[in-house]
Amino acid sequence: MKVHHTLICFFFLSALQDGNAEVIFNNNISFGVVGGNLTAGFSFPAGTWKMLCRGECKGGNILINTTDEKHQSHRYSTEYTIVQYAPTLSVSITQLIMSDAGQYSCGVGESPSSVSYRQFEVVVAEALLDGNDPAQLKHFNKETGSSLTVGCSFNPSGGQKFFCRGECGEDEVLLQTDDEDASKDRYRIGFRGTSEETYGGGGIVYVTITQLTESDSGQYRCSLNPSSGQASFRLFEINVTDAVVQSAFSPSLTSSVTTEQPEKTPEGVSLPVGLTVAVIIIIIIIIVLSSLAVLIICIKRKSNRGLRTRGNSEGTNMEDVPLRELYSRFYT
Known part of the structure; x- marks a missing residue:
């Protein structure tokens, strides 16, 4: 393979099946598959x-910052070596997950303040297709506004790459290119060979759709048409539904509605926390009103008793005079 000058970056794409690394010179895009x-x-x-x-x-964006020739931190690692007479920094991510997709930077320098950086993008495919068995047609359920990347593995190499909706008829080709990377509107193709010897061992065509809509639902195919021989293709199907409709039936929404935990009464009946507090407040109000009523009754009785006492002090209290004395007063 022809060696580019030292200012051009190149990529190693690890083999997804046997773990061997392959070297390719390309744009600052690197593709991989989940796992x-x-x-x-x-x-x-x-x-x-x-x-x-x-x-x-x-x-917090810094994943590795080291002076070691070889360093590993969790799923990330760096190795500084001499490749084809040029100092090279290789960076690796193992056990890829979908959230690994995005923009990255790596750099080398004599001091932290003099580090020179290179930026690159990581694109992660949700699945790798290597056959066309109708019984094993891969289905992808996606929400509106999301993206999908699929890898299609082929034994032949070279030739044109196609990304189609349907059977790649005249009006069904979404993207067609001879290059290793191309994009148009919401569609992207990336090709990565699995052999250093002019991709003699085949390669992987990565196809991407961004900003999915419900109208994107349907069957798709990625195809590799070598310069000699019959074209090969891989099929998959996408089902796109509105995110709002899906969330209405999602467990997360159900759990968010029932945030209050029930409390149990002494009888063992479960009541919501809000209802329990309301019952307690009502009971307290009843107790206060009952106490006020008793207090008013006691004050009234005391007032009546005081009036009777004043009346006795000003005149004769008939209740305190003996019956016999009253009788004698009446008949004499």
């Missing part, structure tokens, strides 16, 4: 500090 491994290599001037970051190399 697989991905390694990207970049030519740099000689340096001591090596960095790998998610996005810009600042703050």
Whole structure:
């Protein structure tokens, strides 16, 4: 393979089946499949500090910051070697997951302040298709506004790459290219060979649709048409539904509605927390009103008793006079 000058970056794409690394020179895009491994290599001037970051190399975006020739942190690793007479930093991500997709930066320098950076994009496919068995047709359920990337593995190499809706008829071709990377509107194709010897071992065609809509639902195919021989293709199907409709039946919405935990009464009946508090407040109000009523009755009785006492002090209290004395007063 022809060697490019040291300012051009190149990529190693790990084999998704047997784990062997392949070397390709390409744009700053590296493709991988969920569960697989991905390694990207970049030519740099000689340096001591090596960095790998998610996005810009600042703050919490820094994944690796080391002076070691070889360093690993969780699923990320860097290795500084001499490849074809040029200092090279290779960065790797193992056990790819969908959230690994995005922009990255790596760099080498004599000091942290003099690090020179290269930016690259990681695209992660949700599945790798390697056959056309109708009984095993791959279905993808997606929400509106989301994206889908699928990898299609082929034994032949070279030729044109097609991404079609339907059977690649005249009006069904979404994207067609001879290059290893191409994009148009919401569609993208990327090709990565699985052999250093002019991709003699075949390759993988990656196809992407962004900003999915419900009208994107249907059957698709990716195809590789070699310069000699019959074209090969892989089929898959997409079902796109509105995100609002899906969320109405999602467990997350159900759990968010029932945030209050029920409390149990002494009888063992479960009541919501809000209802329990209301019952307690009503009971307290009843107790206060009952106490006020008793207090008013006691005050009234005391007032009546005081009036009777004043009346006795001003005149004769008939209740205190003996019956016999009253009788004698009446008849004498």
